[in-house]
Amino acid sequence: MLRKVGAFDPVPRDDLLERINGLRRLMANAGIDFALLIQNVDCFYFAGTMQKGMLVVPLDQDPLIFVEKGTERALMETPLTVTPVKNDKEIKKILIDRDILKGMAGLELDVVPVSMFDRLKRVIGFDRYADVSELIREVRAIKSPFELVQIHKSGEMLAHVFAKARDVVREGKTELEIDAALVAEGRKVGHQGFLRMRGINQEMMTMTVQAGYTGAISTMLDGPITGVGVTPAIPQGSSFKKVERGIPVTIDYGGGYNGYITDETRSFVVGELQEVFRKPYETARLIIEDVMTYGKAGTDCTEIFSRSYKIAKKAGLEEYFLGHGDGKVAFIGHGLGLEINELPVLTARHSRALKEGMVFAFEPKFVLPPYGAIGIEVDFIVRENRLERVTKNSIDIVQL
């Protein structure tokens, strides 16, 4: 019944077991004996359900999916065994009975708040503990074939929305009108409703449209083009700024299918693109074409960053590359999956070789105050010998 309305598209059992085993291998290396997972996305990744409760992954026993609320749904969502419980005390009792509460506990210290941690420590009663988040992020960085299917479907949704944008972007329309129409288009075909970004204060819009100087004002969000929004209470996203002839409109949109996020940006222009934006746009395109000539499993993320930077510098545009002033960001790409800030991060600072099955958004963008911003963002799957685009849609600027 739930499948009919789209709400039930479960993660295969083998995928879940492979993910759990991947985590266990890293836990064993790190000396962690059992993981207590709380965050909804991590629980979903390893258990296939995020109904309210806790996921416990011991090194040498079956995982325990404890559910306090939404039990009926959890039973439908996961092929693994669910253990309904009323509260944390019951969880403690079961963990003691199974002799799990010994040695080093692993918790998601990057997201679990202090007061919740203190309560868990008191009620569940573990002694030594370590951060298991980086291990989880490592496992999640490599996508399985099932996950890549979800990402492709998310990309199809995104391509559909960008195709519709040709009919929606018009001179005189506000960023918000364009945003509203296109987000609705995605939602109608089953967009999951929102995108997730890991960590406190990390908030994402599904779409952000910038039609001029609003693309050139920096704000707190860690992205090169973030928009000014409609209030200092949410200082990002689309605004009442209207589309003007010759000034590019950047549309940054995230598909969302069965949890999996895609994240691309296209530029649109009514009439002839103003001179100041032409070289930046061509340079963004060059950077994308370049990475596709050499990127593959084994390529170091810092190499991609520095080669891209050199192309921007050669064009004399390094001051505007990836933001301007205190709005400049340190990365040109970021991993995609159930969250929009997964591994890998493509910066100059962190050496990391791409691995087969990684998925990342790549976003050469230029911010040109006070005029506006322009850029392209595409999503890549890392293959053994190449980078594969998630969508097949054109990266050309769309002239209207």
Place this chain on the structure above:
Amino acid sequence: MLRKVGAFDPVPRDDLLERINGLRRLMANAGIDFALLIQNVDCFYFAGTMQKGMLVVPLDQDPLIFVEKGTERALMETPLTVTPVKNDKEIKKILIDRDILKGMAGLELDVVPVSMFDRLKRVIGFDRYADVSELIREVRAIKSPFELVQIHKSGEMLAHVFAKARDVVREGKTELEIDAALVAEGRKVGHQGFLRMRGINQEMMTMTVQAGYTGAISTMLDGPITGVGVTPAIPQGSSFKKVERGIPVTIDYGGGYNGYITDETRSFVVGELQEVFRKPYETARLIIEDVMTYGKAGTDCTEIFSRSYKIAKKAGLEEYFLGHGDGKVAFIGHGLGLEINELPVLTARHSRALKEGMVFAFEPKFVLPPYGAIGIEVDFIVRENRLERVTKNSIDIVQL
């Protein structure tokens, strides 16, 4: 320039100073000497800006608004003094120079993750600490006249969207089609883009539409009618379920203006409402009419809960009231403001007198598996001698 596109509607200086003084009074009572605030919403509430950084509120000195990114915007957004910094070490130096780092530190332990807390403790270097979150929640529970203006504007946006729903709800349409069209309607007129809910794993849709049995399936979200969504990765919200004749469609929507959330629910039906839903709907209406006869500053939240419960029980509907089975929630109302789970919480368990200036959503709802759900939700402002509706729109079921 930013005001023109809607992005700049600042909080008045006097409001900010009054809020900070309110917090200081509670800090003094609790023995907290200085607060280090990190969460974006708390920072916005006390500083008028949430650009990236930290807000430090000492008991006996001016607050320090440290900004690392988005400085230019922070300077426009807040009438208070901004201190641009590069990193936390600089913050530490300034705090030491001003002799602020002594005594008891207050932090938002309900939202600050363990690893961030550990880093702050190490880098900033405070010794004793306490949770300041409950104090912040108490201050935020009472809305100023400026805040009530924002809430009224948020309510106008909400009323506009519900008025449009009459044209959108039709037999055969999917929940998602209705959701997409109405969310777009709100966004076009300047909806801020998303709603906030405090705490880990607390995620909110701007709208959720239920057109039958999808309203009767419980999930992890702490609400009586949550929807099934389109994926186990986001198990809430609208789905591909279609509107059927005689079966009520509940639409739960949150307005969002300048940070302030309103949250109401209306029921719609194509044709004659099926018998099973009639008494529940009339009972929901009775409960709202009843609370308006006695609710005012001084009324205890537990009294409101128990009186409402008695009306449901008298109608023989207590089994279905506020959810069914493990989906039953413990509250009939919740505070509204910058977050959707503010104080007061209206439950049977926590005695608390309503105070003038509090704002809360009141949601008598019935969940009737396997048929569906029906209910009403309205927002109230607590006045000295009454409860005032935020919007003036009708609570009648809309027959189409």
